[in-house]
Amino acid sequence: MNMLYVLIPLALMLLAVAVWALVWAIRSGQFDDLESHGWSVVLDDDQKPPPHPDDDKEEEKK
Template identity: 55%
Template sequence: MNILFVLLPLGLVLLAIAVIAFFWAVGNGQYDDLDSPAWRILLDDESKPPKDPKDSP
């Protein structure tokens, strides 16, 4: 029963830290653009031709 007096405040402190971190991330724009990184991997960048034909594999 005595362990509850330690674990309950510790859990509440960790919850408060998580909530503060979440609101800090939202305030700094971490969640502004969620779609672009997912689409960026699907789009192929055009590869540039090598400058010297000897350098190409």
């Protein structure tokens, strides 16, 4: 029974941290656009990656 005096406040603190994390995620825009990153993998085949600066230096040395 004495353990409940520790577990109940601990559970309430854990709940408060979880609610704070959810509010922070919503306010910082973590849930604004959930689908565009998934579609970018499917639709991004035609674009070439930008050239890496080190690649130009290697070609000049050859």
